[in-house]
Amino acid sequence: MAGPVPRLAVWKFASCDGCQLTLLDCEDELLSLAAEVEIAYFLEASSAPGPGPYDLSLVEGSVTTPADAERIRHVRRVSRRLVTIGACATAGGIQALRDFADVREFASVVYARPEYIATLERSTAISANVPVDFELRGCPIDKRQLLEVITAFLAGRRPVVPRHSVCVECKARGNVCVLVAHGTPCLGPVTQAGCGALCPAYNRGCYGCFGPSETTNTAALNTRLRELGMSDPELVRVYRTFNATEEPFLRASEEAEGDA
Amino acid sequence: MTHKTIRVGGLTRVEGEGALVVRARDGRVVDLRLSIYEPPRFFEALLRGRAYTEPPDITARICGICPVAYQMSACQAIEAACGVEVTGPLRDLRLLLYYGEWIESHALHIYLLHAPDFLGYDSGIAMAADHRVHVERGLALKKAGNELVATLGGRAIHPVNVRVGGFHRVPRRQELAGVAERLREAREHALATVAWVGGFDFPDVEHDYRFLALRHPGEYAILSGSVATGDGGGFPVERWPEHVAEEQVPGTTAMHARLDGAAGYLVGAMARYSLNSGSLSPLARAAARDAGLGDVCRNPFRSIVVRAVEIVHACDEALRIIGGYTEPDAPAVPVEPRPGTGHGASEAPRGTLYHRYRIDADGLIAAADIVPPTSQNQARIEEDLRDLVEPRLGLPREELVALCERVVRNHDPCISCATHFLDLCLDAR
Numbered sequence: 001m002a003g004p005v006p007r008l009a010v011w012k013f014a015s016c017d018g019c020q021l022t023l024l025d026c027e028d029e030l031l032s033l034a035a036e037v038e039i040a041y042f043l044e045a046s047s048a049p050g051p052g053p054y055d056l057s058l059v060e061g062s063v064t065t066p067a068d069a070e071r072i073r074h075v076r077r078v079s080r081r082l083v084t085i086g087a088c089a090t091a092g093g094i095q096a097l098r099d100f101a102d103v104r105e106f107a108s109v110v111y112a113r114p115e116y117i118a119t120l121e122r123s124t125a126i127s128a129n130v131p132v133d134f135e136l137r138g139c140p141i142d143k144r145q146l147l148e149v150i151t152a153f154l155a156g157r158r159p160v161v162p163r164h165s166v167c168v169e170c171k172a173r174g175n176v177c178v179l180v181a182h183g184t185p186c187l188g189p190v191t192q193a194g195c196g197a198l199c200p201a202y203n204r205g206c207y208g209c210f211g212p213s214e215t216t217n218t219a220a221l222n223t224r225l226r227e228l229g230m231s232d233p234e235l236v237r238v239y240r241t242f243n244a245t246e247e248p249f250l251r252a253s254e255e256a257e258g259d260a
Numbered sequence: 261m262t263h264k265t266i267r268v269g270g271l272t273r274v275e276g277e278g279a280l281v282v283r284a285r286d287g288r289v290v291d292l293r294l295s296i297y298e299p300p301r302f303f304e305a306l307l308r309g310r311a312y313t314e315p316p317d318i319t320a321r322i323c324g325i326c327p328v329a330y331q332m333s334a335c336q337a338i339e340a341a342c343g344v345e346v347t348g349p350l351r352d353l354r355l356l357l358y359y360g361e362w363i364e365s366h367a368l369h370i371y372l373l374h375a376p377d378f379l380g381y382d383s384g385i386a387m388a389a390d391h392r393v394h395v396e397r398g399l400a401l402k403k404a405g406n407e408l409v410a411t412l413g414g415r416a417i418h419p420v421n422v423r424v425g426g427f428h429r430v431p432r433r434q435e436l437a438g439v440a441e442r443l444r445e446a447r448e449h450a451l452a453t454v455a456w457v458g459g460f461d462f463p464d465v466e467h468d469y470r471f472l473a474l475r476h477p478g479e480y481a482i483l484s485g486s487v488a489t490g491d492g493g494g495f496p497v498e499r500w501p502e503h504v505a506e507e508q509v510p511g512t513t514a515m516h517a518r519l520d521g522a523a524g525y526l527v528g529a530m531a532r533y534s535l536n537s538g539s540l541s542p543l544a545r546a547a548a549r550d551a552g553l554g555d556v557c558r559n560p561f562r563s564i565v566v567r568a569v570e571i572v573h574a575c576d577e578a579l580r581i582i583g584g585y586t587e588p589d590a591p592a593v594p595v596e597p598r599p600g601t602g603h604g605a606s607e608a609p610r611g612t613l614y615h616r617y618r619i620d621a622d623g624l625i626a627a628a629d630i631v632p633p634t635s636q637n638q639a640r641i642e643e644d645l646r647d648l649v650e651p652r653l654g655l656p657r658e659e660l661v662a663l664c665e666r667v668v669r670n671h672d673p674c675i676s677c678a679t680h681f682l683d684l685c686l687d688a689r
Contacts, residue, residue, distance in 0.1 A: 012277060014299040018324020018417045024372060025416060027403040031395070034385045045372060046383035047272035047665065064299040094321045095299075097306040106305035112508050117300055140324060140417040198414045202421045203591070204428040207317060209418070237310060242321065 006154055009041035009054040011075050013061025013068050014095050014123060018140040019086035020044055020060050026143055033147075036154065052078030056153050062088040062123045064095055069120070069129060076130040081153055084126045085146065087139035091211055091243040094139075096123040099245055125245075134159060139209040139242040142194050162193050163214035166206050169197035178205055185225050187238065190216040190248065211243035218252035232256045273373040273383070273669060280664055282649055289650045292642055293509070294668070307628040312338050312597045312619050313424050319615070319630065320418045323674055325368070328361040328409065329608030330615075331422040332483060337615040338424050340498070341602025344595045349588040350426040352581045355483050357412040357419070358606070359574040359581075362482070363405025363446065364416065365609035366529075366567040366574075369672045370457060371398025374564050377666045378460040394456060397449050401571065404446035408578065411439050426592030436582045443582070447575035451547055454568040458551030466558040467644060471531035472519060472636070474607055480532070480539040480573055482607045488535050489519065498603040500614050506631060515635045523639035527611030528671060529566045530557050541580075544573035560644060560670040567609075567672070597623030608633055610674050634673045641671050 010020050024030065024045060040050040057079035063069050076082055084090050092099070098106055103121045107114035126132055136149050136159075145161055152159035162168075166188035170177065178184040178200045186205030188197070192213040199206045222235060230238070235256035239249040271278050277298050283291040303322055307315060315334035320327035332354060339346060346354065371394070372384035381387040388395040406416035412431060413419020421428050475494065476485030487503070488494040495503055506515035519525045533540075534556040537548065548569045557566055599621045605614045611633030618627040644667050652660055 014301055016321050016324040016327075018321075018327070021324045021368075021417060024368065025402075025406060027399040027406070030385070030399065031388055031392075034388070039383070039385060042383075043272045043277070045273065045385065047376075048382035048386075049272070064301075067297075068299060094303075094306070094318065095301040098302060101306070103302075106302040107300070109305040109308070110300065110302055113510075116508065116510050119300055139321065140415075195415070199420050199428075202414050202427075202429045204420065204423075207420075234311070237314070241318070 005038045006055040007040040008037045009057045011059045014064040015061030015088040055080050057082045059084050059089050059126050062092045063129050064123045072129045081133045083134045085136045085141050087242045089126045090135040091246045092123040092125050094242050096245045137210045165213040166191045166193050166197050169193045170200050173197050175200045190218050209242050211246045212248040216248040289646050292646050304628045307625050310625050312623045316422045324417050326608045327418050329613050332606040333604045333613045333615040335424050337602040337604030337617050341600045341619050342595045356581045359578040360405050360408030362574040364402050366571050367402035401449045404442045408439050425595040430591045440582045443579050450571040450575050454547040454551050457564045457568050462561045470525040471534050472525050472527050473532040473535045480536050497605045516639050517636040524643050526640045527633050527636050530563050533566045541573050541576040543576050544569050547572050563670050610672050
């Protein structure tokens, strides 16, 4: 390939490091990828951070502190393309459960001196703070999808990442439907594919870690889940995990909460 | 009065984000603080009101590198509260899953984060240009660990197959047979790793560490056991709150832990090895001896050798479990909630990880307490740094920063866990 080598940066906000670790977990592809791009900024992997601008920034984690709200604007300024990786960066993550509570009360439960802790009342997705070029979902993201996204951006095309539901993947995998056959509560019908229908393959219902699919009918699913014996507080909890503030999940949990 | 300022912004090749602040006056360190600026995520607060079945999935999200550790400590604490103990083949499968995490996590730390320090590279990827055979071996080892976790857990990061009481689905014998093939190769790679890192040039440093690790009869404790302290003492896990207290210090979102009122004890690979090396598999013990490790290791730079030895042990034991595996009748034992408090501890790759849950009559969590390894080690890492920095305040800034980062990396800190890394600010007068 002629021209300069594209420069890749990996950034971390509030998160568990799992999504950027997915890059290091590409054991078979890591060294060939490193030959195609310059890994210019990746604190977890390299002690030689290089200055921007960067051609592609991968951003993990949500914005939860005043300093990070500033930092994400800097990341945007020095990035030609900005792609968020994971549920925290695209939907606020598990730490967005604070949005349904009083963050000062949360801080007082965990810290004896909450006044030392600088934190925002809400945990927001990156797109709520700066324009984002693409969002890759999952808690954690899927390795194959990450490679597709990086390759696509290097090739200058849109990534091919399906927005249909887990149910499609379940059928493709040949899983027996745990909801229909076993009466196991499952968020598969309203959750975006990408994991390979993992939970049903392990005999459990999907818990929604990839967030809502393109079209959802949570009202119909809630009816079915209630028939299976789920209480409203259980429904609220099942939608409020790793993608709690994503619109369809938020609406579904509020519907259940309203009835509770 | 001489005055000097050094600031390291963004500690690298560690998991999570933090900084180091050092202040010195007239050649003496007057203040040294590992400052962890990971944003707080409030897990202990948001677990309240969740069902007793939920912590394995939720607490996995504390750390992408050691989610299995969180799942195991959580499960055991909840089971203890409900009066259930998981034994037999299900316990073996838990150990097997955990060995997978040990293999991938230690391989990651050795090859991509730590070894570059000894060979003078900025990253494992840069190191690959001159040491490709080694880096490829490390990646193969890491991949074997990840495959074991994925086979048992569904995926390598945040496994989906763990539940209170056991698993959602147990593997068939033939599923494990494929992994066993890979683990036999991994065991050879692990032995080669011990020989490779054993030949590194180690600074001649020894510290008088007070160690803490789990101990379990007949096992190199990983999954469970009672707490052993280096002074010959110890206590059962349910007495943890009487012995270990966390305190908050300004300038960091992580807590400092104190053991029986004193800060500065050490958990992790060196602690486990020094307290339990006699329980390693014969092959791992022989590898340790050949690499020049005694029964106890007090040189933090040699922790890389200890981690490599632990990979040999993990491969060996995983193969033993797979060899003797018979599919259990049920994937889990039933666990019915009852009001009460349960304690659970296991050995995350970075050290002892303690969980406590109080469960109410409805099976909801009333209170949660989680003590990750890095917050326990933080005070001790600071002491290591102080010992290093004080005699070397005259060194050029860049050299000193690099040394400090090495000292921190010796302990494989996980900052996301602790909330929970390194920006060096050296203010020396």
